[in-house]
Amino acid sequence: MINKIFGFDIAKAGAGRAVTTEYTKYSPHDYDRDIDLPINLYDSPGYEAGKEEDFVKKTIDFLKDKSRQGEKEQVHLIWYLISASSARLTQADIDIIEAINNNYIPAIIVLSKCDIAQPSQKEQLKKVIEEELQKLIKENLCKKIYKIAEVAAQPLISPNGMQICEPFGIKELVNLTTEVLSNSERSDAFIFAQVVDIESKRELAWKYISEASYTSFGVGAVPLPLTAPIGIIGALSYMYSRIMLLYGQNSSILRAISEITLGGMYSFLSDAVLDLIPGTSILTGASAFSFTLASGMSLAKACEELAIEKLPGLEPEVKEELKRRFREKFWNYLKNVKIDPRKTIKIIIDEVGRDFLNKK
Template sequence: MKFSDNKYNMIQDILEKTEAEIEKMNPVNILIAGKTGVGKSTLINNVFRENLADTGIGKPVTKHLRRISKEGIPIVLYDTRGLELNPKVQKDVKNEIFDLVKQNKQTRDAVHAVYYCIQANSSRIEETEIDLIREISSVLPVILVLTQSIGKPAEEFNTYLENLNLPVAAVQNIMAEPYEITEDYVIPAFGLKELIDKTLQLIPKEAHDAFMNAQHADIERKAKAARRWASRYVATTFGVGFAPIPFSDASVLIPMQVTLLAHITAIFGISMDKSTIVSLIAAVGGTGSATMIGKTFVANAFKFIPGAGTLIGGLISGTTASIVTSALGLSYIEVLSIIAVKEREGESIDLGLIERLMRSQFKKNIKLNRKELKTKDLEFEGDEALNDAYASYQEMEEDTQSASRAQKTSRALSKFVSRHNPFNKKK
C-alpha cells in the first residue's frame, strides 16, 4: 500500500503529537520493596507494559536501590535489592529510602507510593519487617502486596496483617500471572486491577495520565479514560464555535482528528508504529493525500449515515462533524484496546485484520446518533463495546486461519494429484 508524502506526513504528525503528549506527562515514581525472591520482577512485568523489569534500564542509585526506567514510558521504579532480615541491611535500606524521598521532594522525581511485597504462602512477617514497614509508612503511602496468593492461607494472612493495624494504605492479595497446579487446573491471575485502583487513589492526580500510560493490567480502564477525554474533546471542539463548513473544505477536520487520535494513543501507551497508524487511518479515510483525507473521510462516513447523502456538496454542520469524529475516536479506542491486549499477552498483531476491524467498528459506530454515542461513552461497566470488538477480531482471526488451512490443503491435494497423475508420467 503506497501513500503520498502528504499522507505520510499526517501519520508522522500523529506519532509526533503522541510523543509530545507523553513528554508533557508528569512521571509517576514508585518504590518496590521486599525481600529477594518474593516476585517483585514478576509483579512489575505484569503491572507495567513492555516487561519493564527485564527490558528497562536499571541504574544503581545507592548501594541497595536500583532505578528502573525506559524511554517512552513515563514511570520510574525504585527497586530495593538484597533486602533481607539482617538488621544492618534494613537500616541501610531505610536510610537510603529516606534520603531518596528527601532529595526528590517537590520535584518531578518525587516518590509517590510504595509496593511492599511479601510472599503470601510464607504466612509470616518478621518483627524487623514490621518495623521497616512502619518507618517507610511515616514518609510514603505503602500498599502491602501479597504475592502468590494461593488459597485460604493467603486470605487468612491478609486478615492477620489487617488486624495488625499497620499504618499502611492497603493490603492486596495478587496472583500476578496464572499458576499451574496440574495440567488440568490453573489458577488465573487476579488482584492486579484492584492494585491499579488502589494506586490511583494514592498518587497525585497530575500523575494519573502517566500511570495509565505505563500500566497494562487494566485495559478497560485505559479505554474508559480515553473515552472520557474524547467525549469532552469532541463536545468542546464541535459544540463551541464550530461553524458549518462547505464539504469542499472538509480537510479542516484533519488537525482536530490528529489531536484526538494522538491523545488517545498517548493514554493507551502501546507500541504504535507508522505501519499500524497507516492501516487504521486507511480503514476509514481512503488512500488520498493529506489534503484530501478530510473530504474522503467525511464522504465515506456519509455512506453509513441515513439521509446524509443530501449534504454532499453542501454544508457540514457541527453536529455532523461531531458524530463523525466521535465515531472515529470510539472505533480507534476499541481497536487500540485489542492491540493492547494482544501486546500484553505477547501475541503478534495482523495489520490486515486490524484494518478490517477498524473499518467494521467504524461502520457500527457511525450509524449511532448523537445520544447513542454519548451513552456509549458511559458504558464503563461490563464493557460491551470492547467485548464486541474482541469477538469480531477473534472471528476474523479464525476465518483467516480456516482460509489458510484450506489453501494448504488445496495445495497439498494438487501436489498429490500431480504426482500420481498417470498422464504426467514419462512414457
C-alpha cells in the same frame, strides 16, 4: 508482578537469587516500547536472608532522598511485597512500613505468591499485619497505608507442566492503585500505563474525546480530509494519537500505525469514513461536533477490542483490521449522536458519555 501489570519485561526475575542489588529507576524511555509511558518505576533491591538490616537502611535512605526531591522524582505510591507463604511479618517489614508512613507515602501491602500459601497462613499473616498497623495508628505513625492485596501474578507450575491455579489479584491491585492515587493526573498516568484492566482505560479515552468535542463545537465548516481549520485538525489529531497510545501496549497496533503522524492520523481515519457520508466532503459546524464524538468513540472501542483480543498478525493486517472495525462502528455512533437544540452541548456530551462508558 510489575511485568504483568505493565505488559513488558521491566524487572528481570532470576532463579534462586535477587537480581536487583540497588534501587533502580525505570524512566519512560527505558520501557523497551515504541512509546514513552507517563510514569517512573523504582524497583527495590532484592530482600535476602541475613541482609535485612542492609535492606532496611537502603530503603529508608532511598525514601528520605526522594522526599527531598521535586514532584516528578518523588515516590507517589508504594507496593510493599510480603511473601504470603512465609506467614510472618519481620521486624524489617515493620521498620520499612514505619519509614513509608514517616515520609507520608501512600502504600499498598501486597501479599505475593498467594498461590502457594495455605488459607490459614494468609489469614494469620493478615491478622499480624493488621495488629502492627493498629499499633502504628495509635502512635500516630500510620495514616497512609491503604489496604492489603492478595496476588498470585505467576502461579507455580506443577510437574505436569500446568499452573496450579489461574493468576489472580492483579486486576484488583490495579483498581486499588487507581483509587489510592487520589491526584487525577497520577491516576490517569497509571491507567494509561497498565495493561491489566483494559476496560478501565475507556474513562480516560472519554476524557480525550469530550475535550476534543468541545474544541470542535462552533466551527462553521470542516472539510475532509486535511483542509480543515488548524484548530480542528489539532484537536482531532491529538485525540486520535492519545487514544492510540492509551491502548498501544498491544505492540502490533503500535507498529501498525507508527508511520502515521499526528496530522496523518486525521487523514487516515477521515479517509476510512469519508465514503460513509455520501455526496459531501464538507461537514457543517454541528457535524464537526458529531464527527469528533463518533470518530473518537469508534477509535477507542476498536482499539479496546484489539487490545483485549491481542490480535496476532503482521502490521498491515492489524492496520487494516483497525480501519475495518473503526468504519464498522463509526456509522452507528454517528447516527446515535443527536444534536438537540433544546440541550446544551454539556448535556449532550454527558448523555453520550454515560452510554459510551456503560456499554460493554
